[in-house]
Each structure stands twice: as structure tokens, then as C-alpha cells.
Amino acid sequence: xxxxxxxxxxxxxxxxxxxxxxxxxxxxxxxxxxxxxxxxxxxxxxxxxxxxxxxxxxxxxxxxxxxxxxxxxxxxxxxxxxxxxxxxxxxxxxxxxxxxxxxxxxxxxxxxxxxxxxxxxxxxxxxxxxxxxxxxxxxxxxxxxxxxxxxxxxxxxxxxxxxxxxxxxxxxxxxxxxxxxxxxxxxxxxxxxxxxxxxxxxxxxxxxxxxxxxxxxxxxxxxxxxxxxxxxxxxxxxxxxxxxxxxxxxxxxxxxxxxxxxxxxxxxxxxxxxxxxxxxxxxxxxxxxxxxxxxxxxxxxxxxxxxxxxxxxxxxxxxxxxxxxxxxxxxxxxxxxxxxxxxxxxxxxxxxxxxxxxxxxxxxxxxxxxxxxxxxxxxxxxxxxxxxxxxxxxxxx
Amino acid sequence: xxxxxxxxxxxxxxxxxxxxxxxxxxxxxxxxxxxxxxxxxxxxxxxxxxxxxxxxxxxxxxxxxxxxxxxxxxxxxxxxxxxxxxxxxxxxxxxxxxxxxxxxxxxxxxxxxxxxxxxxxxxxxxxxxxxxxxxxxxxxxxxxxxxxxxxxxxxxxxxxxxxxxxxxxxxxxxxxxxxxxxxxxxxxxxxxxxxxxxxxxxxxxxxxxxxxxxxxxxxxxxxxxxxxxxxxxxxxxxxxxxxxxxxxxxxxxxxxxxxxxxxxxxxxxxxxxxxxxxxxxxxxxxxxxxxxxxxxxxxxxxxxxxxxxxxxxxxxxxxxxxxxxxxxxxxxxxxxxxxxxxxxxxxxxxxxxxxxxx
Ligand SMILES: Cc1cc2nc3c(=O)[nH]c(=O)nc-3n(C[C@H](O)[C@H](O)[C@H](O)COP(=O)(O)OP(=O)(O)OC[C@H]3O[C@@H](n4cnc5c(N)ncnc54)[C@H](O)[C@@H]3O)c2cc1C
Numbered sequence: 001x002x003x004x005x006x007x008x009x010x011x012x013x014x015x016x017x018x019x020x021x022x023x024x025x026x027x028x029x030x031x032x033x034x035x036x037x038x039x040x041x042x043x044x045x046x047x048x049x050x051x052x053x054x055x056x057x058x059x060x061x062x063x064x065x066x067x068x069x070x071x072x073x074x075x076x077x078x079x080x081x082x083x084x085x086x087x088x089x090x091x092x093x094x095x096x097x098x099x100x101x102x103x104x105x106x107x108x109x110x111x112x113x114x115x116x117x118x119x120x121x122x123x124x125x126x127x128x129x130x131x132x133x134x135x136x137x138x139x140x141x142x143x144x145x146x147x148x149x150x151x152x153x154x155x156x157x158x159x160x161x162x163x164x165x166x167x168x169x170x171x172x173x174x175x176x177x178x179x180x181x182x183x184x185x186x187x188x189x190x191x192x193x194x195x196x197x198x199x200x201x202x203x204x205x206x207x208x209x210x211x212x213x214x215x216x217x218x219x220x221x222x223x224x225x226x227x228x229x230x231x232x233x234x235x236x237x238x239x240x241x242x243x244x245x246x247x248x249x250x251x252x253x254x255x256x257x258x259x260x261x262x263x264x265x266x267x268x269x270x271x272x273x274x275x276x277x278x279x280x281x282x283x284x285x286x287x288x289x290x291x292x293x294x295x296x297x298x299x300x301x302x303x304x305x306x307x308x309x310x311x312x313x314x315x316x317x318x319x320x321x322x323x324x325x326x327x328x329x330x331x332x333x334x335x336x337x338x339x340x341x342x343x344x345x346x347x348x349x350x351x352x353x354x355x356x357x358x359x360x361x362x363x364x365x366x367x368x369x370x371x372x373x374x375x376x377x378x379x380x381x382x383x384x385x386x387x388x389x390x391x392x393x394x395x396x397x
Numbered sequence: 398x399x400x401x402x403x404x405x406x407x408x409x410x411x412x413x414x415x416x417x418x419x420x421x422x423x424x425x426x427x428x429x430x431x432x433x434x435x436x437x438x439x440x441x442x443x444x445x446x447x448x449x450x451x452x453x454x455x456x457x458x459x460x461x462x463x464x465x466x467x468x469x470x471x472x473x474x475x476x477x478x479x480x481x482x483x484x485x486x487x488x489x490x491x492x493x494x495x496x497x498x499x500x501x502x503x504x505x506x507x508x509x510x511x512x513x514x515x516x517x518x519x520x521x522x523x524x525x526x527x528x529x530x531x532x533x534x535x536x537x538x539x540x541x542x543x544x545x546x547x548x549x550x551x552x553x554x555x556x557x558x559x560x561x562x563x564x565x566x567x568x569x570x571x572x573x574x575x576x577x578x579x580x581x582x583x584x585x586x587x588x589x590x591x592x593x594x595x596x597x598x599x600x601x602x603x604x605x606x607x608x609x610x611x612x613x614x615x616x617x618x619x620x621x622x623x624x625x626x627x628x629x630x631x632x633x634x635x636x637x638x639x640x641x642x643x644x645x646x647x648x649x650x651x652x653x654x655x656x657x658x659x660x661x662x663x664x665x666x667x668x669x670x671x672x673x674x675x676x677x678x679x680x681x682x683x684x685x686x687x688x689x690x691x692x693x694x695x696x697x698x699x700x701x702x703x704x705x706x707x708x709x710x711x712x713x714x715x716x717x718x719x720x721x722x723x724x725x726x727x728x729x730x731x732x733x734x735x736x737x738x739x740x741x742x743x744x745x746x747x748x749x750x751x752x753x754x755x
Contacts, residue, residue, distance in 0.1 A: 266755045281755045288743065291750035295694050302672035306400040313401050323665050380658070387657030391664060393640055395652025 009079050013086045020055045022048035026091045028262055031357070032214075035097050038127025040174050049093075053127055056095035063101055063125040066109065070117055071125030077312050099168075100124030100131040102253045104177050107246045111193075111234045120195070133250075134164040134178030134196070134220060135243070141166075142381045144179070145188045145240060149222060151180035158194065158232065160202075160225040166375075170205040170218035173198055177246075183237050193239035195231045202226075212367035213350070248321040250376045255321075255328025263358050265290055265335065269342040286342065293334055300331055322377075322385040329372035329379060336366040398685075400675050402467070409468050412448070413475035420444055421481035423724050426587055429482055435581075436589020437555060442483050446515020450485060454493040459509035461493070466616070466681040470623035470674065477627025480731055482588050484518045484552040490620035492519025495560045495567055495613045499603030504569065508558065520556035521617060522547035522570075522593055529740040531614060536563040536595075542576070543568055543600040546593060551738060553591030554581035561600065562614075565607045568600035575599065586731040615692035617739045619677040622692075622699035625735050626667070626674050629703045632710040632728045633663050639714055656713060663709060666702040673698045690752045693745035700735075700742035707732035 025048055029035055034045040036053055044050040056062050059073065064080045066072020075083065105124050108117055123129040140147040149162025160180060170176065176196045183190030196203065202225040207215040234242050266281070269290065273283050281287040304324065307317045339362045340347040347362050349355030355363075373379040387393045402410065421441055429438055445451060453469040455461020462468075469490055476485055493512050496505055511517035523531050525547055536545035543561060553559070559570040559577075570577060576598035579591040603609060640651030640660060650656055677695040680688045710725045711718035718725040736742065 266753070270755070280751065287750055287755060288746055290755070291746040291753075294753065295697060295746065295749055296669075298694055299669040299673050299698055302398075302676045303669050305398065306672045306675070309400045320668075323661075323668065326661075327665055327669070383658040383661040384654070386661035386664060387651075387654075391637060391651075391657075391660055393637075393649075393651035393657050393660060395648050 006078055006082055010082045010086065013083050014089075016059070017086055017090060017092065020052075020059075021090060021092050022052055024048045025052045025093050025095075027093070028091070029093060030262075031361070034093075036095065036127070037097050037130055037169070037172065039130025039172060040128070041172065042127065042130065052093070053095045057126040060125065062096045062098075062127065063105060063121075066105065066121065066125065070109070071122035077308075081308065081312075096127045098124060098127065098130065099133055100129065103133065103246050103249045104131050106249050107242050108233065110245065111242050115230065116195075116233060129174045130169070130172060132167050132170045132173035132176045132198075132220075134167055134170075134176045136166045137163060138165050142378055144243070145191065147179055147181060147191065149178070149180045150184075151182050151192060151194060153182075154226070157226045157228060160194070160196070160222045160227065162222050164220040164222075166208075166217050167205070167220040168217045168375075170198070170220045171207050176203075176220070177233075179239055179243050182239075186237075188240045189237055191239040191243065192236055193233045193242045194227060195233065196222075196225065196227055200225050200227060210368070211370065212364045214364070214368070247377060248318055251321040251325035251382065254372065254376045255324040262361065263339070265293075265338050265342050268339060268346075268362075272342060272344050272346060286338075290338060290342075293331075293338055296334070297331055300327055303327075319390050322382040323390070325376060326373075326379050326382045326386070332372050333369045336362075336369040340366045398676060398679055400672065400679070402471075405464065406468055406471060409464060410471040410475065413450075413472040414478070416445075416448060417475045417479040417481050421476070421483075422479050423727060426480045426482050426727065427724075430587040435554075435583045435587055436482055436552070438482050439555075441481065442485075442518070443515055445483055445485060446513075451489050451515040452493070452509075452513025453489055454497065455509050455513040456497075459505060459513060461509065461513040466619070466678040467675070470620065470678040473620055473623040474627035474630075474674075477624035478631040480628065480727055484520070484555060486617075486620050486624060487521050487552040487556070488512060488517070488519040491521040491613060491617050492517075492558065492560060494616045495519075495521075495603060495609075498612055499567060499605040499609045501604065504601065504603070508569075517557045518552060518555050519558045519560060520550050520552040520591075521560045521562075521613070522550045522553065523562045523614070523739070524548055529737065529744055531562055531610060532564070534562060534564045536561070538563055538566075538568075538600070541599060541601075542597040543570065543595045544576075544597055545595055547595075548592055549582065549590045550579075550593050551588070551590050553579055553593055554589045556591075559593070560603075560613070561595065562610050565610075567603045567605070567609055567613060569603060570595065570598055570600045584734065586734045587727070588731070588734070611689065614739060615688050616681065618696035618745070619674070619681060619692045621735055621739055622670075622674045622695035623678065625699040625703045625732070626670055628728055628731060628735070629667055629670065629699070629706040632703075632706050632725070633667055635724070636660070636663075636706075636710050636713050643715075650713075659709060659713075663702075663706050666698075666705060670695075670698045670702045690749055693740075693749045693752070696740060697742040697745035697749065700745070703732045704736055704742075 036049050060068060061073045064073040064075045064083055068074040101124060105121055108120060135144060137147050152159045176198055178194050178196050180192055180194055181190055182192040202223040204221045205218040207218050209215045269281055273281060276282040307320055311317045343362055346359050349360055449462045450472050452461030453464045456463045496508050525534060536543055557572050561568045561570050576596040578594045582590045584590050640656060641649055643650050673695040677691040680691045707729045710728055714725055717723050
């Protein structure tokens, strides 16, 4: 695409956003409650949030690069980059958070048949259906391919029995994309990828509380759950390839966590520690570690930008998802630790009026961040992926 | 900001890679050392100048190629890969940019063509103690003459012209001027350097004051970071090959997870560093506002990354990595010198914090 037509697109996007993005949507989220996840029972924090989603969905810009016939915006990668920079320019909140947008949609586009795409993608793009991810099981975490949830062919339907765990937001989700075992005689080649309506008889969820006090994930039980034959994506026993591709999208997404923190660690430290005679942060050791962290953040941001440019230039960068996942998780965890350290006892509140909203968010955010190096594949497992897939290190050569 | 190379840059990169592999492999540095010609290889510098690299930054009108900082960075990276011993950094990067930024028309006309042709080797004399501390210069200036001393001036042992940093200005000093004396140093990295004494030596000030000092230091840092990136990349690739071939306990050692994770960490650090180096050089080409922060970012990250990779180079090779016969030691030695020159990682972290206001 020529620079001129990209600039024309920028002008068009800017004008549209000026007109359509409500003022109250041009600030960072005040708290997690303000995030819009959509779904049949989805809640909107405000009328503006609802309007913002409706307008973005109408324009196809909740899923900018998906084809228009599936509810997307039909944009090229370069156009999308322009759109994202325009959204960022006005500080716009994402209109919709969604596992469907981040993880399921991209693999449906690649692996699903036409009926499945037509059925599911537009509902994801409009935020009508909220999805959860049924991968992990009590006995299958890092060794995901060891999963046992059974899926039997009963002629006119599939019959599912088993248990998933750590299913984020299963209690709010309308549908679940799920890995099931369709052949017990082999490991990776006996896995299939199915879609399950959570209102189906025999599906049950039980929330689990996290160390942060929130409970965004669940145990999910399937007892004699019948699903239609057309709910399998890809071929029978061909689910592992789809599962891995989806993980790449998930990892890329997780690695972007935390870049929108409301308070900056330097501001916290200035308030709590104060400045020395030279006008700089009084604690020289903490200052150095904050600087190191800030530089790591910058290096990471520059590298993400470089990867995007390389992807645009046609280089294959998909294998880099694991590297970004490890590095992004480490950064977010480190940032949260530095914030707690800088805040001192202001970070040791749990609830009540003795601590303000930002202080409590530091504490809760710090606890939640510990999951970043676990969810979507642990840091150790992703390092294995980098070593084996990217560097070609294997135990026999 | 752009991270993708244009066609001209891609050609330059490939030519530099081929040249360094064929004409300036690590074996050449080793021979230089063994022949006791510590950092003295005029022949290699002539060949590099013939390739047009001495004048990469120098505009056409002064006989250079005018290919910019990203272009020069690519050549420095290639030279870093094979530890090529040449005054490329001090002359083509520091010398040329100091004159371009602060030289009068007459100074440019006198020196830039000589730099571009390879006739004139330049060295950058900054530090006066064992650590990088440009603000603490005790250099005295009176009546167009300077007095003072400079320590460990890279390429100072072969320079024809010195860019000397004072507390508030940069000066041009000819190596053959009265009052200039040097003691050549035999250095651990076999690249050579000199301790300098200036005793009422005639000096011409460059225009630009303290700001010019900073701007030239930024270029020195970003350029050296490019060379260091090349060293780290090469050291990492050699180590990766070894992990895939060396067998113990009946398998290749690259199959051991303890080593795999460390290899993955090195890979990540190098990728992150590459983005920082490119961003700094690109900002220089564009005249972007945050050059200083990006230069410090690049130098600090290159320092940390090279430190890690040069140590792992030895460790993952086991006993053979400790032998003089193996190249690992040569990389390790150059690494520590490059890490310290123009500011260590901690120096640049502190500077970065200051630039960000804390
Ligand atoms: C906040 C959060 C949200 C999540 N959301 C979902 C979700 O929505 N859907 C879903 O399906 N799952 C979800 N998960 C589950 C997550 O994917 C698993 O927790 C993760 O894959 C690790 O599995 P595990 O908990 O069984 O740990 P284990 O696999 O038992 O790991 C225990 C430890 O052993 C290490 N280890 C294991 N194997 C190796 C190896 N080969 N080499 C080196 N070290 C190893 C691990 O790195 C870890 O440190 C979520 C997890 C968290 C924390």
C-alpha cells in the first residue's frame, strides 16, 4: 500500500474516531470492572462503553484485520497499524476484551469450515458471545498433550466426559473451545478441537479463588455432555496443530500485558522516597534498578515494533511468540515487584479506606502478575520451545 | 522509526560480512597478536578504506559515501563478528561525526577527504582516569594550547589526529604537533591503545561546546554498541553449533535443559539488543530528538548482553573454552574492553535515569 493511501486512511480513521469515540472512553480503565468482555450476560460499566462497542463493531474495527464477511474490518496489516496508532493517540480504551478475538478467531479463520466461520466469527466480533479456553486439566498442565477429557463418537453426536481446570472466566463464558481426547492409543495424534455451548446439559463450573483475591478462573466439569457433530474444528484427531497455533496467539497476547499501568513506578518512588539534594531519587540503588527496568521495557517495545515490521516485510516471525511471552511476563512481574518495593507500606493494604484505589491496585496487580509466567504455558515450557523450535537444540542430533 | 533495511543497506551488510569473513577473520587478529603487532594492521585499514567504509558518514562532496549511521553500524557489526582490528569505529564513526557536527568549513575541507580515503586515522581522547567520566576532565586550555593527560585512548597508538574532549569543548590535535606524546599500550584485546600527554599542544576548538561533546559521545556509544552486537551474535552462533555437536552422556549437550534455557535467554537478550542498536542508529540518521536516551539504551544493553554471552561462550565450551587455541578467549577479552569504553552499562543506566528525570 502506498504511503499516500495510508495517510488518506489515517485521516479517515482520525475523523471517524473523533466523531465516534465517546470522551469518557478516552482514558485508561479505572479498574478491572470497567473492562467490557461482552457475551450474552455481558455487563457494561457505562452507557458510553456500550455505545463505543456498538460503533466499533458496526465498523468492523473490533477485529480490524478479519475479512468483512465475518464481521471484521477487512484492513491490511499496515492499515491496522495506522488504526492502532490513532486509537493510542486519543488514549482510547479497547472496546472489547475477548478470548474470541485474541485466540479463537484467528484459528477459526485458518482451520474452520465456511459454516463454522459464518456462525461464530461475527458473534465474536460484535461481542455477543464470550468464549473460554478448555485446555488445562488436573493431570495435564505443561504436558498439555497428556489431556484425558474423553470425546466419543456416538453416531449423530459427540459425547464428552472429563474435567478441565484453570478455565479463566468459565463461569461467565457462553461457549468453550476445548481440547478433547478422541484416540487413547496415541498422544498428540489423538487430540481434537471442539466447540462447546456452556449451557449444554452436563456442563458445570466452579470458581477458584486466586492469591489476589479475585477469582477469574474455574474448574469445569463435563458429564455426559452431548454436542453436535459440526462442532469439531479441523479433522478428527487433528486438534494438536490447531491447539499449538492458538497458543501462539495467546502467548503474543499475554506478552502485551501490563503496558497500560495507571501509575508509574517513578512517580510512586518520588512520593514515598523523595528526592536527594541533586534532585534525583534519593535511593540510588532503587533508582538504578528502576532505570534498568525502564530500559528493558523500551528494548521490549522496540523489539515488538521490529517484529511487526519484519512480519509486514514478509518474514516469518510466528516462532517468536514464545520469546515474547517469556520476556513480556518477566517485565510485567518485575514492574509489579518494583512498584510494591517503591510503595513501601502503602502497598501492604488489602481493602478498606486506609488505602486509595491506586495503592490497592498495586497490591492486587502484583499478586495477579505472578500468573504471567504460568498462564499460556510456563516460562520454563516456553524456554523449551525457543530452544527446540527456534535454536534447533534437541536431545539427539 | 524503521527497522527494515533498504536495498543499499542490505548490499552493504552482505559485502561487509563477506569481506570480514575472508579478509579479516579472527585468525588475522590472532596473528597480529602473535607477531607482537598489537593493534597495528595498516594493510587491513587500507583495504577497508578501499571498500569505502572509512568515509561511510562523509558526504559525497568530501569524497565519502554518505550512507549514514545505520549503514556504518552494519559494517561495525560485521567487523565485530570477526574481531577485525581496525580504527573503523574511532575514525569513521567518531572522527567523521565530530568534524561533521562541529567542524568549520576549513576544518571539514582539510580532514574529511583524508578520513574518507583512509589516509588519516583519528582517535577520540576522552577519559583521564580508569573509568569513563567525561564531565570530570582536568584538561587546561590557554591561548589555543592544551595541557593534560588522557588514558587508554582507543587507536591512540596509530592515530594521526586526535579529537580531545575538554570540560566544555572538543579540540582537534595533530599527533605530530609539539607537546603531544604517547605511550603505546599492549592491551588484553590485542587492539592497542595509548596513554596520551598534552603539554601546551596546539589545539583547534570545534564548534558546539559541551553539547557537541555529548553528541559525539552518543555516536561513539551507539557505534560501539553495533560492534558489540556483532561480537555477541557471533559468539552465540559458535556456541549454538557446539551445543549441537559436542556429545556427553551419549547425547549432544544441547539436549540438556539447563543449557537450553540459558541459550534461549541469550537469544532473547541478543534480539532485544539488536532492536535497541538499530533504533539508536536510525535516530541518528533521522536527527530524532531522543538520540541520547537511545544511545545509552543501546550501549547499556549491548554491554549486559555481551557480558553474558562472552561468559557463556567459555563456560559452555568447557575446558576447550579456556584454551588459548580456541577463539572464545579472544571474544571474552574484547568484550570487557568494549563494555567499558565510552561508559559501562551502569554508567549508561544512570545517564538514562537522569535523561528521564529521576
Ligand atoms: C491466571 C491463570 C489463568 C489460566 N487460564 C487458563 C485458561 O483459561 N484455560 C486453560 O486451559 N488453562 C489456563 N491456565 C492454566 C495454565 O495454562 C497452566 O497452569 C500451565 O500450563 C501450567 O500447568 P500446571 O499448572 O499444571 O503446572 P505444571 O505443569 O505442573 O508445572 C509445575 C512446574 O513444573 C515446571 N515444569 C513442567 N514441565 C517442565 C519441563 N518439561 N521442563 C521444565 N520445567 C517444567 C513448570 O514450569 C512449573 O514451574 C491458567 C493459569 C493461570 C495461572
